[in-house]
């Protein structure tokens with residue numbers, strides 16, 4: 001079993017080098033978007049390119065030249081990000097879900113140990129204008145471990161793919177150090193298919209945009225609030241019939257779309273981080289088919305948000321070695337998620353409140369649903385292994401991560417973390 005951690009570390013970037021980092025993200029995103037143009041075919045998924053090797057062969061030299069020789073590894077990572085995104089879209093397309101060409105606009109650059117070197121007090125990052133050395137900003141308490149002491153000088157951990165991110169509000173740079181540690185008592189070959197897997201179930205909804213089976217909530221209030229603000233401003237603008245008002249309206253629309261995307265990138269990053277931090281190998285969503293029937297009170301911008309969230313998580317998660325899967329919805333919000341119960345009835349749910357009519361289990365309705373999403377996936381895997389006789393032991397291979405521990409759907413066991 002492997003344990004992954006992502007540690008965000010604030011960086012002290014020399015004033016005169018800040019532009020170099022901004023230039024790096026610009027060129028990195030250029031590579032990713034150019035690679036998407038190349039790999040995507042809007043007419044037929046069979047014509048989409050989903051092989052990293054093919055894309056690299058076709059694009060690597062061109063992109064190096066077009067970016068004025070961005071670090072070879074960053075060009076590769078940009079291409080890889082595009083291929084992963086296209087692959088995810090093709091999977092959903094095959095399931096007849098609506099997809100569009102992936103687009104990269106969030107401030108994030110993927111670094112591994114060829115383009116970034118982690119030192120005791122600082123990290124050195126490749127940019128189009130040579131390396132930039134950035135010291136870590138650590139709390140005053142100097143007993144605190146640095147990313148170097150904690151992960152790099154520690155033989156148990158391995159420095160993995162990390163990312164450079166920028167907070168537009170505080171104008172600060174963060175290095176999200178990705179690390180991996182093997183639990184030597186268990187499966188050490190790192191292959192995700194042979195060992196026990198842990199699942200993070202995600203429920204998407206209106207009151208809460210997303211809820212994880214670990215009990216982590218991403219509330220929809222702020223999202224709804226800003227959509228409403230934009231709508232009000234739009235309505236006020238539509239009263240005036242001048243050309244200036246018309247132009248203003250167009251700019252407003254553009255800003256709103258950018259804001260919505262940025263917001264969902266943040267939520268998607270949070271979902272992926274939750275999976276990494278709780279040691280999950282797979283993030284599971286429900287497919288969005290018939291979502292309008294299932295959530296009749298959802299507005300267009302909620303449905304839009306669900307699709308974007310699944311899409312963004314679909315290409316961000318593989319960068320952290322986390323897979324993304326989908327299950328068919330089947331009364332996940334009406335079923336009792338207690339393993340010894342499982343009673344399913346529409347009377348179990350009343351708005352945000354879930355109370356099982358059989359066993360009395362009372363809990364937030366979305367949290368109950370998120371656990372069910374994870375459990376359904378775990379049961380599906382268990383059943384398919386049993387019917388194909390490939391599982392030699394009767395042991396279920398998939399656990400669901402919940403608040404404070406894990407659930408095993410087939411043995412009915414709860415283990416504390």
Ligand SMILES: [Zn+2]
Nearest residue numbers: 336341356359
């Ligand atoms: Zn129950």
